Amino acid sequence: MAPADQASPRQAAPVLPDLGLVDALAQLSFLVYNTLAEIAREHDLSVVQTRLLGVLRDREPPMIVLGQHLGLDKSSISGLVDRAERRGLVTRTANAADRRSLNVTITDDGRELVERVGALFSEQLERHVATLAPEQRELLTRLAAQVVGADGDHREIDLHLSPGP
Amino acid sequence: MAPADQASPRQAAPVLPDLGLVDALAQLSFLVYNTLAEIAREHDLSVVQTRLLGVLRDREPPMIVLGQHLGLDKSSISGLVDRAERRGLVTRTANAADRRSLNVTITDDGRELVERVGALFSEQLERHVATLAPEQRELLTRLAAQVVGADGDHREIDLHLSPGP
């Protein structure tokens, strides 16, 4: 490519679009969402399947609770778990306390898969923020956390990616 | 941070989760995405239908170009436009320069709808960042814009919501 003149991005100056808060947030979110969707797809997962596995990393909830975590109807969960189970990523297990209920458990394969996807997602996101200086990253983290923390009803994404310091 | 003591959120302090950058970004993005999805759904729109209308606000592209904007195969665009056209939100019009091609145009109804959804999305997002001080909002905007601007291939969300000052 290299259109040389016309718009000569000589070097560093990335020609930042002058966005308002709402547009900037919308575009950032879209970028992040697409990043996850793309990596998931490369592993034959949808975003919702990835979220399913993410939730199950540290829980073995009954179907109905899973539905609450993911914001889905129980009939949607049935199908979702069907497909994941068919692929050997999760299993349904009996619930000792209530015989109507079934717990959903991630398998070793499922765990391995979600960890791989999570790691790649994390790497890619790091690449996206690579132009930020350390203090800026720190700042962005705090601001994002504050906005998220101020929200009440909080659907799950829950890939808890950062291994933490 | 200042985690007060174990778990006594005396008052204002919203007990911010101590997230890493990646988790904070993921959760923020998820929050924003869900906000749009929910408002769209209340208007019988999916996120992709909303994006379709958003793109068409200032363009009348041929189907194939629409597919490039939205990152979809031409067959997916056919169906998408079919359903939107059936609802009277867009129309297909002849392309003078190439008789194989059809331009897609938003209707007045479509425009009205996407503007309503965009306004509500904007309001809701403003509510989400309401806990930020003006300088923080300014900062978040700049940081988000910088991350977005550093990205190359940029799929469209394009609701250009902020009427701008």
Added chain:
DNA sequence: TATTGTTATACTCTATAACTATA
């Protein structure tokens, strides 16, 4: 009676492959 989960049904969204009509 109420709740947990499944199934039947219907619709959107997506892609691949085969097709038509232009170019």
Added chain:
DNA sequence: TATAGTTATAGAGTATAACAATA
């Protein structure tokens, strides 16, 4: 031949409604 668009088909994902089993 190559490109723009449609259609047929297949599958995921979603919800509503009706159902069975259990509480």
